[in-house]
Amino acid sequence: MASSQYVTKIITLLFCVLGGQTQLTEPGLFSAIRRNFTQLAEQAGLPCEEVQITTEDGYILDMFHIPGDKGHPVLLQSGNFGTADDYMLRGNTSLPYVLWEAGYDVWVGNVRGCRYGRRHVSLDPDRDDDFWNFSFHEFGVYDTPAMIDYILNRTEAKTLSSIGWSYGTAVNYILGAEKPEYNDLIDCIISLAPIAYLHHSKPFSALIPIAPLFFDTMIFMDQNEVFGENSTEITSLRNTCSTPTVAHEMCLTLMDLLFGSDPEQIEAEFAPKIFQQFPSSTSRKNIMHEWQTLSSKRFAHYDYGPEENKIRYGSEKPKEYDLSKNKISIFLISGKNDPASTLADVALLKPQLPNVVEHTILKPKNFCHLDFVGGRDTHKRLYEPIILPILKKYNNNIKQEANKP
Template identity: 40%
Template sequence: MGVFKTEVFFLCYAFLPVVVPCDTRTNGRLSFQELATKYGHPPQEYQVNTEDGYILTLHRFPGSRDIPILLQHGTLDSSATWILRGNDSLGISLANAKYDVWMSNLRGNRYSRKHKYLNPDKDAAFWDIDLDHFGIYDLSAIIDFILQVTGAKKLNAIGHSAGNTVFYVLGSNRPQYNSKINVLIALAPIAYFHNHHKPVAWLGKNAEIINNILLAFNIHELFGETILQQKLVKLICSQPHIGYEICMNSLLFPLVGFDNQEIGSEFNPIIFGHFPAGFPRKTLLHYSQIFKRKSFGPFDYGDDNVRYYNRTRPPSYNLSVVSMRIILIAGENDKLAPLKNVNRLRKNLPNVVKYIVPAQKRFNHLDFTWGEHTKLILFPIIFDALENNNY
């Protein structure tokens, strides 16, 4: 038995109960590069510099089709979310269909934890990040880089959750970028937060208290790879059965909608090997402000609003100028993006070309990227949208 096989055997059988396939467990320990290579697509990796000094990592599966596709992850996530299901994942499936697939990482996650001058482990200023930074600075730099490298005039985009929110922020603040998006396919789209059930509403109402506690302990990064929070999550949640009961059934499903048919305990080690991928404390506070204000707008600086916005309260994002073509795909069982909120978003966006709710009533917020049968339920809709919305 070679060294590598010996290590894999040891990892699989020495620490975890022998109840799930070794392949499932080891996938949770692989990096993006290793996991993508395992499924036949060794990725290209690029570093993108934003105008305010952050260094972002892009992963790419080169393809022969003309229009590149940008896959944009959501909150607490990373580019890895698009390949966790291997051959049944969206990233690998698009690559197998010869699309030129780009998967980005927003500032602060495990793959984009770099800055020209700031040290994320020492400088609190690194974590001064809200939705404006993701949309106005990160997304604009990512789009420009992809179009420069490929020579394309436009790109297609697929976002999940808050991975769509950043497009609305960009389109409203820098309207010239609307013309660079051929079509945005918005999976589980999030903008408004006020029509939520109790667990999400409780977090929204108490986020400021939680934020003050974190500030008291000088905590600016949530679930970063090198800190105790993340190590505890991996230790507990990656266990296939007890981790599933604690982290999925008791924590995540109440927030996103229950659906153990699509995400079972055997998939747990993979999920929590890659998720959460780190996130700024300030951004979660921004979400809670949107919840309380019942409007979609930039960060509320309180007494400093006049300095930032020349007014005492922050304005709302002007969604009427977000002219990019958008296809909204929402889940009936999605507790983080409930249909009431998606319907409000639909009314405020001027160029929604399609609004789709999959027939499966159990489809929740996480199924859009991690569901076992998402390839059958969702991919035909996505591939049809890509084929029939060319500029």
């Protein structure tokens, strides 16, 4: 019954988005109020520098720097379909602001394919299919190392702290498994809503039956980019979910189903700000890899099929990530009302990571997936009482002077 409810909601929303209910709004209304990371930071009173980094395989990514004490670098990684913008949703109570005000040198990263990662030294995302030949595996193996190398070279610090949210946690685990030499460059990892396994995620599991049709349609249409910034679908979705229509209410319901409901912290009038920034573009292959994680119940490399798997991995099944190679001190932080990162799935993950210092389950019973970056009082519930003490202990142990607005 629950699965059919999720599928019905999703199909209804798709009809609303693609069926014309967005015509109730002016086409330019949404774009006029959308802001990029630099604008969001400036609006909150933060200094902000935009830098470009190039990965080993040629992708050019924007990274945002909020300058603080160079001896205290902290890297923030966004979730799947997200960008650095997600961390700035709450302005001067957002995580980057809280970290900067406490004296840290804050760096907010982006992965290939998102609005801040659609460039390459030789490939054109609008013309070359090869540009989109990536999944979250490459986020961990190429994008994250490039960010770390740049930050440590720029700051001359020996280590940094890494904070990830949602799938931004998975890329850290992949990095540790595939490039364990980076264990010595990260003093601690703070995983907000940790994701590796999705066995117990009911709303996402409900998508398994309809996913093949979704992928077959994209393959038939030769669509490699999903949620493209200028696509009709994403423009309709943003307008629909940001204006007071029947479809808007459906967007809120779907958001609650997928990410949990906490109306006191993610108030209805705040939802349009979320849809201004989320989702961002990614590749079809990335979504397929996530679906494979769901359907196979394994946290493994991309599944190319038995024949190609034997060539790539030496076995018919893709090899699982060896999480035992993660030697970094890891802090897992969970919400009780998070259908994307369930307590049961985090319980499967925890024993596979050899150096989990603590698994904190936040006390509020309604704390959901979006609360980690968008909750109205998350600075009081999480950032100040939990994250800052962890960083104070693990982040280089040198003199720290707070920044002041």
